[in-house]
Amino acid sequence: MSTTINVVCYKSKVLKNNESPLMIRICKDRKMKYESLGISLDPKYWDFKANKPTSKCPNKEYIEKVITEKTKAYTDKILELKAMEKDFTATTLAEKVNNPIKLKTVGEVFLGYMERLSTEKRTGYMLSVKQVYNSLIKFNKHLNIYFPDIDTAWLRKYETWLRSNNIKENTIGIRFRTLRAIYNLAIEENIVKAEYYPFKKYKVSKLHEKTAKRAINKEDINKVLSYKSSNPFTRLPIDLFTFSYFMGEINFV
Known part of the structure; x- marks a missing residue:
């Protein structure tokens, strides 16, 4: 189903300045979502049939500019999501427009x-x-x-x-x-x-495979432990192995 984006004057809500807010209305799958445009005006300056400010509306050019830019942001996002074949709702569309992600590869x-x-x-x-x-x-x-x-x-x-x-x-x-x-x-x-x-x-x-346990038997360990050598370069690794073996309960690191 197509998505429609409109700007409406929410005249049922009256602000402290006696004006009514302009709202983006998103309609998708018969569900509607309203988002504030950040602008308000006196309803008498709003054309409710054409959904645009009247010719006598104060700051008319500025209001039209904001409406054009915000509407474009929504329509561009809709085209992007359709191109990526990503589904969306009225609510998620509003989130994507108002809370854009940081584009990083x-x-x-x-x-x-x-x-x-x-x-x-x-x-x-x-x-x-x-x-x-x-x-x-x-x-x-x-x-x-x-x-x-x-x-x-x-x-x-x-x-x-x-x-x-x-x-x-x-x-x-x-x-x-x-x-x-x-x-x-x-x-x-x-x-x-x-x-x-x-x-x-x-x-x-x-993605996990149990590693086969690898160990030498007791007889071979005893051969290392009992090996005799006067060469310090041979003796050192044997002593280290012996120490590690007998102190097996401590952290080797």
Whole structure:
């Protein structure tokens, strides 16, 4: 169903200055939403049939300018949402126009986050994020895309690409968890609306493989513990291993 945008004089409401506010009226799926235009006037200066100020209306040119700009903002947003095949209601349309998101690409958010981690001296984690960034560049050729472009279909394609490159299951899980963290960051910083979040349907938890336990037997451990050497370069790693083995309940780090 089509969406209509009109400006009306809300004469049923009278302000302290005895004027009535002008309101944007959004009609979508038989539901209406009113948003203040931030302007009021005496109803006698409003043409209720044509929905525009009369020729004798004070500040007529200014009021018409505001009406034109605000109406254009709504119609442009409607065209944008239709082009992206995104559904919306009268309420969500008003939210998108009055609380616009900060336009940042996925690549810009990644780079900004890596810079922050470097400043905070979190070099290890920064390098981990950089690995995911480089992986996404190889997959998508670039990251000059916006977060709504990353939907469940896009994520499945990325997963398939990783598998075709013989990336191990747990490594795939790490990359997706990092990408999810970046997406959550973008939501927190109002770069993308939470309604676009693709990880509600695409479950990262499935990308996990139990690692086979790796251990040497007691006989081999005893061989290391009882090994004799007068060479200090040989003795040191044996002593460290022995200490770590007998003090297994402490934090090795």
